[in-house]
Amino acid sequence: MASKFLALDHTKQQQILNAAMKEFALKGYKAASTNQIVETAGISKGLLFHYFSNKQGLYFYLYDYCVDVILEDFFGQIDFDQKDILLRFREMFLIKLRLMNKYPVIFDFLIAANVEEATEIKDKLNSLNQEIIRDSYLKMFTSVDESLFRSDIDPSKVLDIIIWTIEGISNKVQAQENHIKAEELRNGKTLQELDGYLEILRKTLYN
């Protein structure tokens, strides 16, 4: 379907993908305008529909593309030999921040896709999404050493509390500054803050 598109040279592909991602992220599926996309991308209307069958085809192509890029980069960096989930999470937290820096547009698009309401695509999108979430969570938790946890509490609940705390920190950090610069991250407050919480979790939930 998009074989013609793949034959295009890389930068032009990126122009088109970026323009489309931005537009969809900004306005949502329904209100996103293909006219605006071609204008931003610097191509003609006809060309867009030469590459993609229609608006929906374009959207799902984008979705697959974004998921692929992010997941591959993300899981490619994770060290699954790290059995201590707090340390692994620390790593994943940093990787995520770096990825948000590397692919801001993709993240904007995926976030918007997650709250997409357009009837024409909602169902397909949701089922795709649930599958991805489920698979990803499973991957992230493979071979975690639960024997490190306190023995007097339910390990699955411990995991949940850790997850939610990390998510909370993520949101807090994102709210503070829209896009953390790579440098700030390297030697920054963010890391100290994260470690403050992790220390508490370790002190209270580990044995």
Place this chain on the structure above:
Amino acid sequence: MASKFLALDHTKQQQILNAAMKEFALKGYKAASTNQIVETAGISKGLLFHYFSNKQGLYFYLYDYCVDVILEDFFGQIDFDQKDILLRFREMFLIKLRLMNKYPVIFDFLIAANVEEATEIKDKLNSLNQEIIRDSYLKMFTSVDESLFRSDIDPSKVLDIIIWTIEGISNKVQAQENHIKAEELRNGKTLQELDGYLEILRKTLYN
């Protein structure tokens, strides 16, 4: 501005408000159709614009209305003499579930408003929202007894972890079942699950 509207009898007011809330929640501000609203509400187009200056006026009237209803009901039920934040949170969690049951449409509308992207209203909406969030959080935490916490960890971080865990439980519960029936709540698994997590938090974060 909406003084004429307030003179209307209560049920008709509710018809209109409900119709509008549903439409905005479903389609977002931009794509929401005033035609659809009047049709659902069972009134004529002219009448809607007799009561509200324009689409935007209607939207912000709705927003204020929803916030008022929820916050008043919510904070009206909270016992601020309860200084133990875990117990107070337990109470608030249950109140929230009950409110979601009582005002499903309002919740849908407010959730949608929270991710609203329409350029015409986004800024005003965000600033309104931030203010409300800030004030509400402040209220929820008034006169909490932090001396109950373990003395070897930062109390503000303890609070954060508790908040995020409760939020996590909320989301988990909502994902499980779209709308928990009041009965299920009264004697249900939900409560047991909540208490399971609270017990852990108490065991690990309190002294």
Place this chain on the structure above:
DNA sequence: AATATAATTGACCACATTGGTCAAATGTAA
């Protein structure tokens, strides 16, 4: 009953925008 006032209607408008098409122009390679 007659009048005045308020509530309510819905046909109508100008307009913006949409996703998608297609004949033609342009570029490329043999």
Place this chain on the structure above:
DNA sequence: TTACATTTGACCAATGTGGTCAATTATATT
């Protein structure tokens, strides 16, 4: 010169928009 692929953008029918306003209906006042 031919053949093929890439790219254009004017064009379209369709849909739907927020909002208006003269007219109708209901209600209250005299």
